[in-house]
Amino acid sequence: MLDINTKKLIKNAYRVTKDRGFTALRVRVPGGSLDVRYFDIIKRIAEEYGSGRVHITTRQGFEIPGIPMVKIAEINEIMAPLLAGMESAIGVEINDLNGGYPAAGTRNVSACIGNSVCPFANFNTTELARKIEKVIYPNDFHVKIAVTGCPNDCIKAHMQDIGVIGMVLPEYDPDRCIGCEACMKNCRKVASGALSMVNYKVKRDHQRCLGCGECILKCPASAWTRGDRYYRLVIMGRTGKKNPRIARTFMEWVGEDAVLKVIANMYAYIDKYIDRTLPKEHVGYIVDRTGLPVFCREVLLDVDTGSMGKVAGFIPFGGYVYERSSY
Amino acid sequence: MNNAYLPFKAAITGVMPQTASDYTYRLATDLDVRPGQFMEVSIPGVGEAPISVSDFGSGWIEMTIRNVGRLTGVIHELKPGGHFFIRGPYGHGFPLEEFTGRDLIIAAGGTGLAPVKSILSRHCSGQGRLKSLTLLAGFKTPSDMLFKDEISAWREKIDVQITVDKIDENSSPWDGSTGLITGLITKVPVQNPGNTRVIIVGPPVMMKFSALEFLKRDIARENIWVSFERKMCCGLGKCGHCKIDDTYVCLEGPVFNYTRAEELID
Amino acid sequence: MGVYIKNNSFDQLLTELSRDYIITAPVKLPGKGAFSDTPLVTYREIRGAGEIEFNEKSRFSPKEIIYPITQTLFYFTENEYSRPAVPDQGIIIFCRACDVHAFRRLDEIFLRNGGCEDIYFAELRKKVKFFVMECRESFENCFCVSMGTNRLEDYDVMLRVSGDAQECDARGDFAGIFTGYGEAVEMIPRFVEENHTKVTVPENIDRQVFKHPLWEEYSSRCIACGHCTVSCPTCTCFTMQDIFYEDNPKCGERRRVWASCMIDGFTSMVGGHGFRNEKGDRMRFKVMHKIYDFRKRFGYNMCVGCGRCDDVCPEYISFANCINRVNTIASGVSAHE
Numbered sequence: 001m002l003d004i005n006t007k008k009l010i011k012n013a014y015r016v017t018k019d020r021g022f023t024a025l026r027v028r029v030p031g032g033s034l035d036v037r038y039f040d041i042i043k044r045i046a047e048e049y050g051s052g053r054v055h056i057t058t059r060q061g062f063e064i065p066g067i068p069m070v071k072i073a074e075i076n077e078i079m080a081p082l083l084a085g086m087e088s089a090i091g092v093e094i095n096d097l098n099g100g101y102p103a104a105g106t107r108n109v110s111a112c113i114g115n116s117v118c119p120f121a122n123f124n125t126t127e128l129a130r131k132i133e134k135v136i137y138p139n140d141f142h143v144k145i146a147v148t149g150c151p152n153d154c155i156k157a158h159m160q161d162i163g164v165i166g167m168v169l170p171e172y173d174p175d176r177c178i179g180c181e182a183c184m185k186n187c188r189k190v191a192s193g194a195l196s197m198v199n200y201k202v203k204r205d206h207q208r209c210l211g212c213g214e215c216i217l218k219c220p221a222s223a224w225t226r227g228d229r230y231y232r233l234v235i236m237g238r239t240g241k242k243n244p245r246i247a248r249t250f251m252e253w254v255g256e257d258a259v260l261k262v263i264a265n266m267y268a269y270i271d272k273y274i275d276r277t278l279p280k281e282h283v284g285y286i287v288d289r290t291g292l293p294v295f296c297r298e299v300l301l302d303v304d305t306g307s308m309g310k311v312a313g314f315i316p317f318g319g320y321v322y323e324r325s326s327y
Numbered sequence: 328m329n330n331a332y333l334p335f336k337a338a339i340t341g342v343m344p345q346t347a348s349d350y351t352y353r354l355a356t357d358l359d360v361r362p363g364q365f366m367e368v369s370i371p372g373v374g375e376a377p378i379s380v381s382d383f384g385s386g387w388i389e390m391t392i393r394n395v396g397r398l399t400g401v402i403h404e405l406k407p408g409g410h411f412f413i414r415g416p417y418g419h420g421f422p423l424e425e426f427t428g429r430d431l432i433i434a435a436g437g438t439g440l441a442p443v444k445s446i447l448s449r450h451c452s453g454q455g456r457l458k459s460l461t462l463l464a465g466f467k468t469p470s471d472m473l474f475k476d477e478i479s480a481w482r483e484k485i486d487v488q489i490t491v492d493k494i495d496e497n498s499s500p501w502d503g504s505t506g507l508i509t510g511l512i513t514k515v516p517v518q519n520p521g522n523t524r525v526i527i528v529g530p531p532v533m534m535k536f537s538a539l540e541f542l543k544r545d546i547a548r549e550n551i552w553v554s555f556e557r558k559m560c561c562g563l564g565k566c567g568h569c570k571i572d573d574t575y576v577c578l579e580g581p582v583f584n585y586t587r588a589e590e591l592i593d
Numbered sequence: 594m595g596v597y598i599k600n601n602s603f604d605q606l607l608t609e610l611s612r613d614y615i616i617t618a619p620v621k622l623p624g625k626g627a628f629s630d631t632p633l634v635t636y637r638e639i640r641g642a643g644e645i646e647f648n649e650k651s652r653f654s655p656k657e658i659i660y661p662i663t664q665t666l667f668y669f670t671e672n673e674y675s676r677p678a679v680p681d682q683g684i685i686i687f688c689r690a691c692d693v694h695a696f697r698r699l700d701e702i703f704l705r706n707g708g709c710e711d712i713y714f715a716e717l718r719k720k721v722k723f724f725v726m727e728c729r730e731s732f733e734n735c736f737c738v739s740m741g742t743n744r745l746e747d748y749d750v751m752l753r754v755s756g757d758a759q760e761c762d763a764r765g766d767f768a769g770i771f772t773g774y775g776e777a778v779e780m781i782p783r784f785v786e787e788n789h790t791k792v793t794v795p796e797n798i799d800r801q802v803f804k805h806p807l808w809e810e811y812s813s814r815c816i817a818c819g820h821c822t823v824s825c826p827t828c829t830c831f832t833m834q835d836i837f838y839e840d841n842p843k844c845g846e847r848r849r850v851w852a853s854c855m856i857d858g859f860t861s862m863v864g865g866h867g868f869r870n871e872k873g874d875r876m877r878f879k880v881m882h883k884i885y886d887f888r889k890r891f892g893y894n895m896c897v898g899c900g901r902c903d904d905v906c907p908e909y910i911s912f913a914n915c916i917n918r919v920n921t922i923a924s925g926v927s928a929h930e
Contacts, residue, residue: 115629122629149629168629175663178851179834180819199836200850217627220823220905221662221851222635222653225625330676330712332666332847371669372837372845376863396863530866558862560833560849564707567830568852568859573886578707592803593860593868593878 004069011140013101014072017065024055024065025075026104028137030086031111031129031147032060038082045075059144060110076100091134103138105280111147112155114166121149122166122213123229128256132164135260141270142282144238145263151191151212151232158247161283162266163234164259167211167252169227169308174201176223183215183224190214211253230308231259236317238284245319253308261303269298331563334369334412340387341407345473349438350403351381351391354413360388362445363420363554363582367562369412374398377559379581380416381441382448391441391473417562418581421446421526421552429524432461432515434508434537436529440464440473442554442581443528448477451484458522461486463515465508465533468493469501488515508533512540520545528554538585551585594768595780599758602774604642609770611640614722615680617658618687619651620644645687647754650732652905654826655688656699659717665848666713666833684720687752690784691735691897693723694742695826701891702829722749722767729754731788734900736913739792742897744784751782790903792916794884794894795923802923803877811915812873814908819853821902821912822879827895830854854878880915 006016014023027042042062046054051066067075080097088094094102109132112118114125125147132145147164148155157163177200184195184202194208195215202215202223211232216224230253237247251258266283273290275281287295292315305311341353360383368390369375376398382389394403402411421443431450433443450460462485466472469491481487488511490504504511508529517523525546527537534553541551557576560566569576571591583591598606607616618639625633634651636658637644667674686692696718703714725748728735737743745751750771751762762780763771822828832852837845852859855875861867869875887895902912 119628124630166629175661178662178819178823178853178856179832180853180856182818182856198839200834213629218818219627220818220820220853222625222627222633223662225622225633226627226629229629328710328712328715331709332712369835369847371667371674371847372835374835375833375847393864399863556862556866557868558860560831560852563709563711565702565711565829566832566849566852567702567854568832570882570886572881573889575707590800592800593874 002069009069009072011102011104012072012076012099013104014067014069019066021069022065023067023069023072024050024063025067025079026057026101026108027062027064027079027082028086028101028108028133029061030090030109030133030137031126032113033111033116033126035085038085041078041082045078049075057108059108061108072100087133087137090130092137094138101138103140105140105142106136106138107142107144109133109136109145109147110155112149114147114149118149119217120152120213122168122211123149125149125155125166128164128259131256131260132263135264136267139267141267141274142280143266143270151210157237158234159237159239160234160247161236161238162263163237163247165232165234167230167232168213168216169211169230169253170204170209170213170215170224171227172202172204173223173225176221177201177219178221178223180220182218182220186214186218228308229256230254231256233259233262235315236284236287238282238319240282241322242285243288243319243321245317248315248317249312250315251305251309251311253310254305255309258303258305258309262299265299265301265303266295269295272298332414332561334367334375334414336410337413338410339405339407342405345391345475346471348394348403349391349471349473350394351389351474352402352405352411353387353389354411355386356388356413357386358383358388358416360416361420362423362449363442364416364418365442365562365581366390366413366415367417367559368392368398368402369414370398370401371412373401375560377417377562377577379442379554381444383445389444391438391444393438415562417577419579421554421582426524427456428458428522430459430461430518430522431457432463432517432523432525432541434463434465434512434525434527434529434541436465436508436533436537437467437471438473439527439529439533439554443526444474444477446526447481447485451481459485461488461515463488463490463508463511465490465492465511465529467491468495468497469499469503470495470497486516507536509536509540512537512544515544517544517546520547523550525551526553527551538589548586548589549584552582553585553588555581555583555588555591557581594763594772595778596761596763596771596775597755597758597778597780598761598771598775600642603759606771606774607639607642610685614683614685616685616687617655618645618724619649619655621646621649645726647726650689650735650899650901650904652901653824654695654899654901655686655692656695656826658684658686659721660699660703660714660829663848663850664713665846667847668844669846670844679716680720682720683722684717685722685724687724687726689728689899690725690745691737691740691742691899692826693725693745693748694740694897695899696721696723698827698887698895698897699829701887706890723747724750724752725782727751727753727783728785731785731790732900734790734903734911734913735785735788736790736792736898736900737785738788738898739790739794740894740896740898743786743788745782751780753780753783788898790900790913792898792913793920794896794916795920798881798885798919798923802919803881805922807918807922808871808873808877810873811876811910812871814910815855815872815876816908817855817857817872817875818907819856820905820907821910822853822855823851824901824905826899826901827883827897828853830859854882876910876915880912880919883912884916884919 055063109129111125111129115121232252234247235250337354343351365379381391557569703711753760830852831849883896
């Protein structure tokens with residue numbers, strides 16, 4: 001005689017599966033970086049309660065399937081050290097560590113490996129993902145956020161509601177430049193062709209510059225060095241049945257505080273405009289209803305975009321709808 | 328302290344077009360030059376490049392300059408009464424004393440004729456002390472032929488054989504031979520190989536194969552001289568561009584005896 | 594003259610010296626490394642002793658202090674040209690023993706090769722005073738012992754970090770100045786006597802080695818980025834550049850800028866012809882210059898074994914290992930003769 005409140009089960013980060021009576025637990029790994037000691041907990045739950053396997057999710061979490069629904073309380077207690085280490089330790093407020101995840105709508109904040117390993121990354125993506133996690137979790141609103149170290153966008157920030165892309169302002173010392181043109185040729189080949197040679201020295205077109213930092217990496221003489229760090233925010237990318245599309249740039253050359261503030265504001269915007277008659281409403285579709293100007297007004301509230309910051313005045317969202325009559 | 332990079336202004340007293348893209352400039356200067364030496368030629372703000380001296384006399388030098396780039400493009404706009412800047416001369420020229428009483432054969436490819444022109448003009452005006460002089464010259468097409476008037480005059484005095492790679496539709500009428508200069512070398516009369524000296528000047532590939540042909544004609548390696556063209560930014564042994572092994576072309580060259588030249592691996 | 598100087602006094606000493614000298618030293622610039630959140634250790638003019646990086650090898654060598662990467666030779670207007678001013682002060686360079694040896698190589702090219710003195714180099718060179726930082730132990734990739742550049746007789750001041758003080762051996766005019774800032778001690782310079790990296794430079798290199806298939810491997814590995822030559826303390830090559838100012842096209846300058854035999858265009862002449870199109874040939878050209886042809890011309894090797902080329906190569910090509918490979922091949926070739 002199973003009597004399960006599935007609404008509570010789902011908010012507890014478990015899910016209703018095709019096997020009646022069995023659930024799957026989704027483990028959050030903010031920033032995609034996990035101390036291996038937590039493998040012991042995941043392993044124990046999978047071996048003792050689940051099918052002995054885990055699924056690695058696209059959002060860089062773990063999903064442990066084959067768990068009897070009746071074991072949820074027991075498993076939540078086993079999960080306590082992981083919650084403490086992965087959530088409380090980074091400032092996420094969790095009232096009952098023995099009660100499992102307090103929310104599941106807002107998905108794990110995923111991140112590329114970032115500058116702890118990758119030479120291209122312009123910042124430590126794990127650290128920013130954790131700061132974002134602190135701002136947005138626990139929360140039931142259906143939002144996907146990812147963080148990536150450079151415009152290569154290995155994490156697919158362009159598939160998220162909010163994608164954060166690391167930028168660096170390259171600083172150029174013409175006296176150190178040997179005119180090898182490595183930066184210019186490379187920018188033309190792999191980035192945006194923002195560099196040109198004038199009088200044997202390099203000119204950077206800021207309008208074209210992606211802030212990827214490739215010029216700095218290529219320079220043999222450190223004529224290009226790292227200036228201030230910035231971020232580009234791409235918004236409202238999504239997959240799904242309704243009008244899938246890639247995210248577009250909302251703001252760029254902004255600082256970390258602006259990024260965190262826009263994200264916090266977006267949750268307030270959702271709270272204000274969400275259609276509560278629906279079981280859930282994904283943020284992208286709220287923006288479709290309210291229109292972008294309302295979204296912009298709400299999320300830019302008290303945001304300091306800084307002297308370099310640029311905000312899109314208009315976003316030509318594309319994507320497509322499944323228009324079957326077109327065949 | 329003397330600033331070796333400082334160029335001086337040289338007035339242009341004559342401009343003699345050779346082809347559509349090669350002009351000979353006569354400059355008023357008292358420089359003491361040897362055949363085969365070069366100058367660093369410049370226009371401030373535009374650039375500086377090494378150019379070989381094609382002829383010289385009392386109070387003047389001539390350089391034949393092909394319009395191939397930014398600097399030479401600007402030079403080609405200049406008229407008599409104008410000026411550009413020069414410094415030099417640099418490098419060692421041809422060892423003329425080695426050629427006294429010898430049968431000298433000059434093989435020149437394209438603009439390679441310029442650095443040896445002064446040897447030809449001196450001999451043909453009776454100033455040289457050579458036993459005999461033969462000129463073998465190759466050009467891409469008849470229109471690329473340099474020093475046409477001079478060549479006509481030289482023909483009166485010495486054996487001159489010209490070949491062109493091809494005759495194209497724009498070419499002036501051509502009744503000479505076609506084909507590579509190596510074809511001329513296989514047939515050129517060599518009366519006494521031991522008394523013959525050879526100068527080869529032209530593109531690297533032309534010099535390489537011409538030298539091999541002369542070797543087949545029993546000319547000794549040590550009796551062949553070549554002149555190298557390399558990128559040079561100073562002419563002073565500082566900039567490093569022209570170095571090959573431990574040899575600086577600007578200092579020890581551009582003229583090398585073949586025994587040395589064949590050892591130089593770029 | 595040995596002097597023991599506490600760090601705060603040493604700082605005051607530098608303040609006194611800065612009246613007559615431009616003081617340059619390796620400094621550590623946080624966040625200025627090519628990779629994010631990494632530092633760059635490079636040369637700068639310093640204001641205080643605290644800025645000096647004593648514990649790490651600089652990415653770039655001190656040669657740029659007197660042989661700038663970009664150096665204007667002439668400024669010109671419509672009717673005249675002028676030379677940039679040369680500073681009145683002397684120049685103090687904090688550096689390592691190998692770096693001082695490297696300056697001797699630069700002297701060979703700029704002051705003696707071709708029998709003419711390069712005025713731009715010469716005027717700054719004669720101002721230089723070497724404050725040599727003792728290497729307590731070899732840094733990564735150093736092979737100074739193999740190249741015989743670990744020891745140094747010719748310095749102005751030798752410095753040894755000793756807790757919160759400097760032990761100095763000051764010579765010439767500096768002896769008197771230094772004495773006023775500390776107490777006399779015996780200071781006998783110590784040098785690195787062993788490196789982890791060791792090379793054997795072959796005495797003779799047959800032309801066969803120039804044509805050996807060894808170099809072909811570098812054609813596929815090297816990317817011709819030039820990092821090795823830009824960080825090298827002994828590379829001297831430069832290219833001339835003439836420019837008109839964008840905002841005043843009647844005025845301009847002629848300048849020289851470091852060139853690299855590893856980078857495309859080093860041998861290209863107008864009209865398009867060039868030499869050493871294969872990167873392996875460029876590697877051969879560079880290696881031979883550093884360990885063979887410079888020696889043929891001047892009597893000693895150009896390479897000083899600082900290992901910076903190996904530190905900075907993004908493709909993990911080891912110059913030191915290449916020397917050893919050349920040695921193996923060269924001894925094989927001579928053994929066959």
